[in-house]
Amino acid sequence: MNAAINLSSIIDHLSNGTYPLLGSGSGRRVYDLGDGSALKVARNAKGYAQNQVESIISEMDDSDLFAKVLFVSPDNRYLVMEKADPVSDFSVIRNYFHVNTNRELFQLANFQYIPHKYNLLAVDLCRPANWGFIQSRPVIIDYGFTRRIRRKYYSIFNL
DSSP, X not given: OOOSOOHHHHHHHHHTTOSOEEEEOSSEEEEEOSSSEEEEEEOSHHHHHHHHHXXXXXXXXOSSSBOOEXXXXXXXXXXXXXXXXXXXXXXXXXXXXTOSSHHHHTTSHXXXXXXXXXXXXXXXXXXXXXXXXXXXXXXXXXXXOBHHHIIIIIOGGGO
């Protein structure tokens, strides 16, 4: 992680509108850097926390299920990750792993550990928007939404 990334150049291009917007959520915007990577920019505390979690998981996990984080800024505002082609229907993921249901998917040996080890929500991992394909291989591209982040930033009791 923290490969040779010229953050000041990225920020300049970002402010000039050079990078196409791939998507956005409540905490982050995601841009195509045009070099096979994507930039996730935190918009608020939720986004900073999600960038931090993704960088930690990427560093800890040695499977090929997660798109790898290539760089994260010291303040967690900017995260650069491998860019994946979008998934529009989750059945594509189930078909790739030769299962019929989401329950069967998370009973596979290489999936069972994910929700518990990283405190991720299995229901969130079943959203097509959280997956992509890199070189014809499905990967999880949005994995910063943990139980802790849900409690801290998204709970109705925190309003």
